Amino acid sequence: xxxxxxxxxxxxxGIRVWQTRPSAATKAEGFVAIAxxxxxxxxxxxxxxxxxxxxxxxxxxxxxxxxxxNDWPQLEQAIxxxxxxxxxxxxxxxxxxxxxxxxDLMIIGEAPGHDEDLQGIPFVGRAGQLLNKILLAIQxxxxxxxxxxxxKCRPPNxxxxxxxxxxxxxxxxxxxxxxxxxxVILSVGRxxxxxxxxxxxxxxxxxTKNHLLPGKNLPMLVTYHPAYLLRNPAxxxxxxxxxxxxxxxxxxxxxxxxx
Ligand code: URA
Numbered sequence: 001x002x003x004x005x006x007x008x009x010x011x012x013x014g015i016r017v018w019q020t021r022p023s024a025a026t027k028a029e030g031f032v033a034i035a036x037x038x039x040x041x042x043x044x045x046x047x048x049x050x051x052x053x054x055x056x057x058x059x060x061x062x063x064x065x066x067x068x069x070n071d072w073p074q075l076e077q078a079i080x081x082x083x084x085x086x087x088x089x090x091x092x093x094x095x096x097x098x099x100x101x102x103x104d105l106m107i108i109g110e111a112p113g114h115d116e117d118l119q120g121i122p123f124v125g126r127a128g129q130l131l132n133k134i135l136l137a138i139q140x141x142x143x144x145x146x147x148x149x150x151x152k153c154r155p156p157n158x159x160x161x162x163x164x165x166x167x168x169x170x171x172x173x174x175x176x177x178x179x180x181x182x183x184v185i186l187s188v189g190r191x192x193x194x195x196x197x198x199x200x201x202x203x204x205x206x207x208t209k210n211h212l213l214p215g216k217n218l219p220m221l222v223t224y225h226p227a228y229l230l231r232n233p234a235x236x237x238x239x240x241x242x243x244x245x246x247x248x249x250x251x252x253x254x255x256x257x258x259x
Contacts, residue, residue, distance in 0.1 A: 069175035072101065079152050084168040087153035093120035097148035097176060105140065105250055106182035107131070108173070109225065110191040111151035111161055122147050127227040131188070134226065134239060138247040146180050148173065150195050166195050177216060183253035185218055186246055189225030196220065207242060210249070219253060221246050 067078035079096045082088055095112040098121050115125035123131050132142045151161050151169050177185075187193045190203040197206065198214060203222065211220040223242035224235055 069171065070178065072179060075172065075175050075179070079172050082152070082168075082172075085153075085162075085165045087151065087155060087165055090156050091153035092117045094152050095120055095122050095149065095154070096152055096172070097146060098122055099142070099146040100144050101146060101180055103144060103146040103180055104183040104254060105145040105186060105246075106177065106180055106184075107145055107147045107186045107188060108192050108196065109147070109149045109188050111149050111158075112154040113158055113227075114154070117154035122149055123226075126230060127225065130226040130229060134243060137240070138243045146176070146182065148176055150192055160191060161195075177213075177218070182218065183257065184246070184250050185213055185220040187220060187222045189228065192225075193222040197222075207238070210245075219249055221249060 065081070067074045067081075069075045069078060076096050079094050082094070088094075091112070093112075095116050109123060112122060113125055113127070116122050116128075122128070131147075135142050135145065150166055150173060152172060153165075153169075155161055155165070185196075187196050193203055193206045194200050196213060197211060197220075199206065203224065207222040207224070209222075211222065212218065213220045221242060223239050223246075224232075229236055229239060
């Protein structure tokens with residue numbers, strides 16, 4: 001830590017002292033964005049034996065901003081401003097979610113792919129088109145559901161999400177679930193299912209059960225990812241089975257809510 005006098009001296013020669021990054025504990029309490037954190041954190045003055053600091057141009061002071069994640073506009077802004085993991089640097093666009101914010105069904109995929117990254121909208125590529133057809137097959141209008149992903153940024157070359165990335169993004173998914181309060185969750189694909197259920201069983205085992213989303217007590221089903229179905233069309237029969245189970249679960253939950 002610098003003394004006030006040292007800070008004053010550094011400011012005087014055009015070096016801004018950055019705030020330290022929020023600790024994991026601070027982050028867990030609520031999202032804190034550090035806007036435009038581009039330069040290294042300067043924590044101490046160099047000793048006389050070290051090379052002198054070359055004065056850097058003053059940069060915009062770090063802005064610590066708090067977001068109320070229980071409010072849609074602020075939640076969406078928090079996602080846009082997020083720099084909590086490395087993916088924010090490599091993605092083209094953040095991909096918060098699409099569909100009805102009053103949806104009874106929430107669908108959770110893995111992460112944006114190439115097309116989603118360019119458009120900022122989830123499931124717009126070939127997998128998304130197949131997902132729409134699957135929903136229509138059980139008389140669900142794709143616009144009546146809410147669709148999002150575990151990650152809001154595309155991992156480079158569509159690699160699997162890293163644990164720290166899932167952790168950094170989880171506050172947004174939690175907030176989306178709280179705001180929407182869906183009656184049922186459909187998790188598509190292994191990465192989504194294993195992360196939501198915190199269970200590393202193979203997808204083939206997870207998809208045949210009625211789950212409750214841990215910590216939320218929400219009914220949840222698991223099925224294959226539509227991108228997997230594009231590569232393995234023979235598995236579509238299993239998805240049809242899952243969709244019939246989804247249709248029933250949703251109808252039961254809706255009629256339960258009416259009584
Ligand atoms: N795959 C996903 O899991 N999500 C998307 O948004 C697109 C493809």
